[in-house]
Amino acid sequence: MGLFTALGVDPRNVVFSSDTSEEQGRQFGKGRGTVDCCYPVKCISGHYGELLFGQKQKLDILFSPMIYTLPSFMSGHVARTLTCPRVMAAPENIKAGFVKERDVFAEAGIAYAAPFVSLDEPRLVPKQLFEGMRDVLPGLAREEMARAVDAGYKALFDFNDRLRRKSREVLEWCAREDRPCLLVLARPYHMDPGIGHEIEVDLQAYGYPVLWVQYAPVDDDLMAWAFGDDIRAGITKSAFDIHDVWPSSYSSNTNEILWGAKFAARIPWIACVIRLSSYECGMDQPTYTPTQQIIERSGTLFFSFQDLDSTKPAGSVKIRVETITHYLQKYAADIIAKKKAAAPAGCPLGVATA
């Protein structure tokens, strides 16, 4: 929104495709599928279809950037912050299903823009977006795009900061009340109800606040408290250095998941970690064992929901959720006490630790 409003687009004229759903796929994506075993990528057909055929408002441009790198809070501490190559290439892949026989975009009078962007290299982005958008936005000036990109980053960082502040508030509340919370380790698309199936919402309903690693609080004081000992011992170079557990730190989301495991292991009130991953995810598979071991070694509960795809297995999720909440009720207080005892002194969340 920050980018487009700065380019002078009326906010009401920016339309997002709705949350992923089976209906959306059936209605708009049927027969447009491409050969890809990644469920989140497959879903994009439905999103394209909805934007092409399912709008009251006549759209001019379908914007679906090919994102190569992500602006991560771990940038600079890890090898790279690349996106998953499948997801990056998904726009081209999905587009193929709409132009294979006839150019559906041309027929609908919608210009297709899939600029390649390295979002973790802000200085490249204005050029990339300018090149990628000049055809669909006639008269676009380079400087105009540069200003818009600045505005876009500002909106993004403000958004991130706000959510991180929220997460910190949750942790401070937990620390004050000595109550448990949950941390979800997943990829960002699992926040989409059609992909993550709102499994964490079912747990939340039992009275547990839910944090996501993407918006973990990363303030200096908290990081120094949680990771300071490791740095002083020479195990890691910084709070966001994960080479001790994950040497090939090139994938942004994978990095954050691994870091999240370390974070969860060190924060006493994160009594339980929920891992979500989609069917046959090749990026996630090698991370299952390390994340599980890091978390369980700290005595934190760990439950994982793997192979998620189009349908929410409601019955089995219900049983799982009840299983998890049973053990949380039974063990959370002990887990918090044990982790507090093991944590360094001077917790910045407003309570005394050992």
Add this chain to the structure above:
Amino acid sequence: MKLVGVDVGSTTVKAVVVADGKAGWQDYQRHNTRQAEKVVEFLGRMEAEAGLTPGRDRVFFTGSGAGFLAPLVGGKLIQEVVAVAACVERLHPDVRFVSEIGGEDMKTIFFTATGTGKTKQVYMQSACSGGTGTFIEKTARKLQVPGERLAAMPYEGMSLHKVSSKCGIFAETDANTLVKTGVPVDEIIASLFEAVVYQNLATLTKGNTPLPEVLLLGGPNLFFKGLQEAWRHHLAKLWAQRKVELPDGREPASLINVPTEALYYACLGCVEIGQGEKPEVGVYQGADKLKWWVEVGQHEAKAKEGARGLIAGASDLATFVSEYVRPAPAPPERAPHVGSVLIGCDFGSTTAKAVVLSDDRELLFSCYALSKGNPIEDAQSLFHQVREAGFTDVGALALTGYGKDLLKDVLGADVGVVETVAHATAALHFYPDADVICDVGGTDVKIMILRQGTVADFRLNSQCSSGNGAFLQGVAERYDIPLERYADRAFEAKAMPSLTMGCGVFLQSDIVNQQRKGWSAEEIMAALAAVLPVNVWIYAGQLQNLRAAGRKFVLQGGTHRNMAVVKAQVDFIRGKVPDAEVVLHPYSGEAGAIGAALCAGDRKQQGKASGFRGFDAIAALTYTTTTAAETVCKWCPINCTRTFIDVQLPGAKGRAWSKVPLAEGWERVISGNSCPKGLVEDVNEMRVVKAKLEEVKREYPNVAEMVRKDAFRRVGAGAVAR
């Protein structure tokens, strides 16, 4: 010279005799898994009725079952899709899309005109029953729809219901649910047609649009009028949506055709291709070799492909028996129990069980009741038995199983324990170092993987019949062997056929096939026990790597009372995890109830008094049941006919807002719903529940919810940055 095309499919054999370019004799028949026999019969008839002559005429075979038959009679094998495509190209130059649906497979062919000719794109699947003829027929059989009626049933104008399109077994379950809720059979069948067309379009088009003209081939497309209608409906819609131009303004329906010869296209295509072959190819050698194979050869093959029996000899059996076979624990003679007891109840889908433990966690008593569909009556029966056995002072009561949420308040239970926790608690009580619990019941399979004393992962499969006890029981019954004798008989087998892991539907036809080869009842029963672990762990449980799960395995659940199954399980697990310790839970069938009782014990230890309503109160429970238009569930189109069981309970709040109002002092139990949603009465209750939930959510925030709300907000940059 005559040319013969023979198509040996998964359910039928078809053949056509062509002389001088004209098709003459033709027939198709179901082979009921006796493919070779049917082919012998057909060849004999063609010799007698159509003058098929060895040494002169030529035969060409196609179809999934033709591979090993063709060479036995001198025939040449032609790939089935190639055959169909050849025939279509000759007879219908304008066709651009073909769907051929068979008994157990489905194919699509796309023809695309290029500058010089046509290219073909072929897709096929034969691994799963979704989208095939069996998918429709299996459910139709269950609904007792005779073949002729099925053929004439319409699609147009029917209301459709949600039926799983992916799997025949799930579809049957869905259909059962629909029947129970009173949906007319016509509508269910129409929904099956819908599911088949959907499945074909969804999986076998791969981004191509089926363009006119369209040809529908194969038995189901030919015979089922409704399926043709479903194709016409969907293709016309697709064409309108994708703005496909139709030739000369023709009606879409007229561009979708089912030729009267639809069954024989593969046969005709064989002949078409066969004509182009060198004259010495495919010359008919007579049916003698094939007859020999039917009568002798296949039985010889039996001996070769068989595996050794369940036991490797007397010493293997002796070791197994000494390790695992224990006489049923005799009810200990004891003085009447004094003091309070812990009660655990497991309300399952078919039975309800109760156990009584002493405060020292010693099992004192157990009983069960076959479920009659009313959980209150089931509970009354259990508590009647418990009281008759002399227990009066209840220290704590815990429930588990499907009925736990319904009955918790009515019985005054202290804890509702989810099934996984109940089973894990029961196993850990006897084996504190257990890593994996495998519970195989009559209708479901549960695998629980334990870590840190918790159920870290579990697999539940209650929708697939392969791997559960009911399937074994069904086969034993067919052989007229009582279940208690199963193991003894199965251990007698010195060899056994190897059955294929997987779908119960296919397993059934595999058994028929093996029987035909001469395997006896005990050999097949041994084989069935041997394949059960594979189905349990790999097919139903989707667990490839047992070693990663741990090394101490606990077997429980009613099906593990069958020692043949236990033996197969032990061998299977040790085959995967050589140092595995496999133990049999001493109370296989009651583990759930015992686990609940143990949880009740934990609670009692915390010093909390029990809320148990008392035996008198339970026996005297006053209740009314209502099944009416107002109780029908409106949450989804299935519209379950629920029953409201209203129980008089002091202190209950009643439901003044309900369409079936309930006075104060009454509590409502809902049954007859097929999913958890149905436990919520209607929109009114949903509002009450939602409001409560929203309050909880406000108090315990979820970062993702804020993301969902804020990330896509359509406001200016300034506002976002607020």
